[in-house]
Every structure is written in structure tokens, then in C-alpha cells.
Amino acid sequence: DAGVTQSPTHLIKTRGQQVTLRCSPKSGHDTVSWYQQALGQGPQFIFQYYEEEERQRGNFPDRFSGHQFPNYSSELNVNALLLGDSALYLCASSLAESVIYGYTFGSGTRLTVV
């Protein structure tokens, strides 16, 4: 049973560029959440998608946007990259209304902005 798949695993971008990260949820899951984990910190919630709509959003600027496709996969887009956007970006999938059973996380995309 495939878990959550993220691509790419590593990425290096220049300040001001734009980046797109991709996520395929665990089979049977319909909700995708994105988290940013800075070095040495706990993950911070960016936003969550369900039924192709952004359902919740954390305290992140509009430069961070996302999308969910009919097959439940998702993309995270970041525009006008800043050095401070360097982090591990984690995708997590779950079943709507069943988050108390826990999310399944992917291995993440390591983004480095230079």
C-alpha cells in the first residue's frame, strides 16, 4: 500500500523564483495538508485541501498557494522565493473528519533558496 509520495525530494532555487511541489496522498485519503518545517523546528501548518478547495490556512503569506486535483493529489506553489523559505516541506494526507486517527506524512521536499 503506497503511502504519501512527494516530488521532488530536493530542490535548489534562486531568490525571486517560483517553485511547485507535488504530493500524492495515501490510497483512500481525500484530504491533503501542507506543512513547512524549518531546520530544528516543528512543522508549521500552511494549508489544507479537501474537495479541491482550500479548507483552512495557517499564517503564511499569499505567496504560498496550492491546488488539489480530482484524484486528490495536490501541489504547493511558492512565488517570489525568499531565503527564509528554505525548509523541508511536508505533505500529509488523511480522511476528512477522521484526523483524530492521525495523518500520514510523506518524506518531504527539501527546498533550498540561494
Next chain:
Amino acid sequence: GNSVTQMEGPVTLSEEAFLTINCTYTATGYPSLFWYVQYPGEGLQLLLKATKADDKGSNKGFEATYRKETTSFHLEKGSVQVSDSAVYFCALTTYNTDKLIFGTGTRLQVFP
């Protein structure tokens, strides 16, 4: 607002030692509580959870009890192994929001 506070690491132990990693929380309503583990170079794995007061979550020899009176969810293991070396995150979610709120993580290093 909701938050999680974990003891700072690193926690350094010898193999077979007893482990405690402290976690306290602040939340409105009745949160569900989780421990996640992150091995080097990997994403987060759910270790255990508890969804109501006095529940005990357990997995792979790890345990944590949801203590409402002390707003705590401390992680314990009676005998750690070198393979337990990882970063451990305490987290919560509440009924009215599906997002997880994490602590800053505690690095555990176990030496033979």
C-alpha cells in the same frame, strides 16, 4: 491560542535506559494528542495517540497518557534501543480544526 511545549534536547541515553520526554499543551476545547517520530532524512511517522482524558496511547514499547488535570502527554519507554534515536514531536489537534500543532521536537540520541 493552542500550543505545545516540549522539553528541549538533545536527550542522550545509554541503551536500555528509561526514557521520558515531557510535553505539555494549551488548548481550547478537548484536543486529541499525538507523538510523531522523525528518523534522519525522513518524514514524520505517527508513533501513538490519545483522543480523550486518561487514554493511554502505546506503540513499539512507547507509552503516553493524556492527563487533562496537568495538561500533559509525556512520552515514556522503559528500555531504549540505539534504533530509537530520532526526533520526537508532540502534537495536538482540536475538534473544530483538522490542523496539527507541533512542539519544537526533542532529539533523542541512544548510545550502545
